[in-house]
């Protein structure tokens with residue numbers, strides 16, 4: 001809805017696992033294989049995430065940003081993209097990265113403080129995590145703009161959080177997107193908090209979606225824990241962008257079950273009852289499993305088989321990451337410039353000799 | 360006196376400032392209920408309330424810009440930028456305005472405020488959290504820049520910064536937040552801006568460092584002292600204005616200088632110090648001034664941060680080379 005304040009939240013699957021009316025028509029149109037993909041990826045992402053938190057506790061990776069609770073928003077949106085589409089993620093989008101084709105070992109390497117973990121395989125248009133908040137937004141707009149100018153059929157997606165909507169980069173990005181009508185999708189996972197700061201302190205508007213009224217493009221608010229609704233919203237936004245319809249902002253309303261990072265303690269700032277409600281009643285995976293089981297598409301046995309398979313792949317990813325030969329210290333001089341100049345070359349030699357850089 | 364860590368000393372200074380000066384406002388991301396991501400503002404919101412310890416939206420240009428406005432209209436903001444690495448959206452407000460309002464209003468509306476920011480590496484932080492871009496600010500006329508290396512200095516410098524009529528960038532070495540405890544005097548105590556601290560006294564060589572490099576420099580000097588070579592170790596504390604007197608006096612005594620900083624070498628503060636020494640003590644030098652610094656590369660992710668940051672071995676080698684110069 002352009003130029004209107006849209007505060008309605010789209011929902012296809014209720015927290016209890018029932019299809020809403022809108023949900024039913026989407027459901028009917030989907031092949032079973034796609035329905036199962038949602039489940040498989042969400043499970044993979046969740047198990048990866050839990051394992052990563054454990055690895056951090058064991059000192060095998062550094063500070064890590066958990067995403068449990070946001071699987072539907074990430075998986076549903078990423079599955080609506082294709083290989084030609086660009087992804088500009090934040091630091092919490094491991095789920096998006098996996099679906100896009102990032103090997104698990106790379107994601108682990110990144111959190112082991114290894115720059116090699118930033119590199120996506122060839123053909124995967126996934127940028128490294130954007131740590132400074134909202135900085136990816138204008139860049140995604142630019143990538144989409146380039147697609148438009150070059151006549152390429154692709155979209156660019158910026159993933160960011162509710163806190164990011166306070167930064168100038170968000171507003172400047174939105175404005176460019178609106179003015180130049182670029183095929184960009186601004187995908188905001190509104191998990192209610194920017195570290196400890198609740199959305200009410202971030203913005204005086206009730207929703208993120210309504211902000212696009214000021215930039216004259218569509219803002220959609222979906223239940224971010226409803227993988228089907230997220231997928232469909234994203235699918236529509238992509239189709240619209242690819243046919244010249246311009247930008248869309250999708251606000252996926254969700255919640256991170258855990259702390260901001262492994263260095264944070266969410267108990268300091270989130271009411272227990274609120275956490276309990278999201279964890280016990282609104283879980284994205286649980287509701288979807290209920291639906292699949294009710295529809296006869298998933299059995300307990302399928303579930304444990306798939307979980308075992310995920311665990312194996314995760315183990316393999318960890319083994320690969322942990323056995324990846326660490327580059328020498330001089331690796332920090334690689335790829336700084338297209339060609340190393342005399343100053344970097346001299347310092348590289350000093351670094352190689354392990355120190356003294358007099359002169 | 361209480362035994363405090365550096366971050367506790369900062370907390371103590373903020374508490375004292377909030378108690379003593381009703382104009383003082385603490386604001387920033389997560390500084391309120393959460394007490395700051397490093398707990399620097401722990402307990403302040405509970406004591407002083409939502410109008411004096413303020414969780415802001417996530418926007419550095421907003422934090423700095425509104426702080427300047429508050430300063431113009433009679434408050435004394437102490438803004439926290441969560442990491443120095445994330446200050447860049449606020450840079451325009453700092454460089455164009457905070458630094459120049461005194462000049463542009465001919466002394467009528469100076470931006471009298473403090474901006475605190477944790478900086479530097481050494482704590483295995485995630486990517487893009489560990490910049491040491493102090494020289495960006497030192498380069499800007501109108502700003503003062505300080506960084507403590509001890510809990511006592513942390514408190515004294517912060518209170519002096521709050522009491523200072525000019526905008527002060529107060530940089531907090533994350534590596535040292537909890538590394539030592541020491542006795543910190545109670546109440547309002549100041550360490551004057553523009554005064555360096557002698558960490559060790561010696562005759563043969565001068566080592567100049569600041570922030571997280573102070574213990575590194577000091578340890579290297581100690582190792583040389585065990586071998587019979589005594590060094591002056593200077594903790595600058597104040598990066599602008601510089602304590603020229605202490606620096607030059609020491610250089611005139613020793614004739615040999617090693618400067619240590621974590622920031623990359625090119626156009627780092629070491630270059631400015633070297634020029635200062637050339638201008639004021641050239642004839643006393645017995646060797647070229649040496650610099651031990653981070654390399655001229657983007658700060659690497661943490662797997663390589665130890666190789667990037669100057670360590671005792673690198674400083675010690677530099678001392679050796681400068682001593683050997685004839």
Ligand SMILES: Cc1ncc(C[n+]2csc(CCOP(=O)(O)OP(=O)(O)O)c2C)c(N)n1
Nearest residue numbers: 092131132133161162163164193194195445
């Ligand atoms: C420019 C900038 N300022 C501050 C930070 C520190 N920081 C990291 S994450 C975060 C909160 C982000 O919240 P939100 O955008 O809602 O994303 P979420 O973490 O909830 O996914 C903050 C303040 C940063 N990374 N970048």
Ligand SMILES: [Mg+2]
Nearest residue numbers: 161162193194
């Ligand atoms: Mg958030």
